Amino acid sequence: MIEAAMLWNEPNNKSHWDPEIDPDWSMFAETMTIAAQAIRAENANIPRVLGGISPIDPFFIQRMQNYGLLDHIDVVAVHGFPLDWNLWQIKEWPDKIDEMRAVTDKPIWVTEVGVSSFGAEEVQAWGVNRTAELLVGKVDRIQWYSLFDLPQAWGATTRHKEAEGSSYYRHFYMGLIREDGTPKPSLEAFAQHTPDMGLCQWFHFEDPRLDEGVAWMKRLGVKYLRTGLSWADSYRPDALRWFDRQMEALADFDVTVTFCFTPEHRGISPHHTSPPQVKEEFAEFCASMIARYGSNRVSEAAE
Template identity: 70%
Template sequence: MIEAVKFWNEPNNKSHWDLELDPEWRLYAQMVKSAAQAVKAERPDVLRVLGGISPIDPAFVTRLQALEATADLDAVAVHGFPLDWNLWSIHDWREKIAEIEAVTQLPVWVTEVGVSSFGAEEVQEFGLRRTAELLCGRVDRIHWYSLYDLPRAWEATTRHREAEGSSYYRHFHMGLLREDGTPKRALEQFAQYTPEIGICQWFHFEDHRLDDAVAWLQRLGVRRLRTGLSWADHLRPDAERWFDRMMRRLEGFDLTITFCFTPESKGLRPHHTSPPQDPVEFADFCAAMLRRYA
């Protein structure tokens, strides 16, 4: 049921990787190399993917290749939100893909693309339609972000706040469903693009939306689902019970699993964005998850 794994989420985004500790991505490259080799040894049939990059930056991919981090990878993933955060037009999607293809022989996947409904649900509808026009048939994998709005009581993972010019509030309006589970205008349209377009939906530890999410995904005809298994959560009490429940409920989907988030006790700093003290421990976590769930 696990067809692919990704090593981290947006490693070139300071909201997800501590660039003060690793400004040249040497530690990230070392971690990816170790993890990719461990996954390859455990399950060589599972595809190995570079953590989705945001911004879409060919220089970052070139840097990782120079550090030999991509030697055991099968694809490179990118994330784009041109109607909300990126300083490029939604109509430029194919050009952005070509920028990455120009510097790597690996296939390019789009594992997060989405549009906020903050301004108007009609904008989200347009963004979904235009994204499908530009990316369907152009890349092997597309994952729409996301099924649900982020609950207002939860914190969006970002170090960019309004004071820094960020549209932070848009994080909470990316779903096809509102926080209370009611559908937005784009939801019905989305079913026209499945199963080619999948969903990216993060499930928090003991997420109350899991069962309802599975029902909606099935109703929409979604086959490919991207979600995450958190290394930090793995050290919580009853973590395996929650992981087992989540993965059991997701058995009907072709899963792309993102391995990410450093436990506070394992980082160079006590924060989930920190590089680990020992990259082999992250690799061991990835291999253990493959043994248990693949």
């Protein structure tokens, strides 16, 4: 069921990896190297994807190459939100991909790209079409973030919170479907670009939207999906029951699974962004998930 394994999410963003504990990312590189080796030992058919970087920073990729991590990585991923958070214009997407290709010969995937409807839903619909125009055919994976708006009661996984003003609230308006379940104009625009464009949809632990999400994705003709299995969630009661249900529901899609989020009691600091106390524990989690859900077929990305 797992087509590709992504190691962490946005490691160069302080909302996902703590730069105060690991200012030069050496701990990150070592942790992910061990995990990548464990995944390869468990299933050599599954490509290993470096967690999508945000911001897009070629120097970060060079740093990971210097640490030797890229020797154990098959795909490099990037995330971009030029109409909401990035300090560049949407028309620069091809240039951003070229900047990455200048520093690595690995395939480049865009595993999160999106436009919020915070300002206007029409802008989001335009953003879907413009993104497809700029990226389809330039990279092998384009995954729109996201299918559903984030429910207001859940809170966004970010350190910034309300201190960032509207930047925080944009997190809640990234979906093609509103919180009340009704489609936005962008949903119809997105449907014109499948299966070339896939989706990134995070399903929270025991997420009540799972079955509805699967139905929508099949209706839209989605082939490629990116989601996550949380290391932190693996310590919850009945975690494997939920993981089994999630992965069984997603069996008809080519799924890139992101492994991330440090359990508070296993981090150097008690936070999901912390490097782990024992790096091998994260690797063991990744390998166990690959053993349980990994595909036996050779992925197109691994060929």
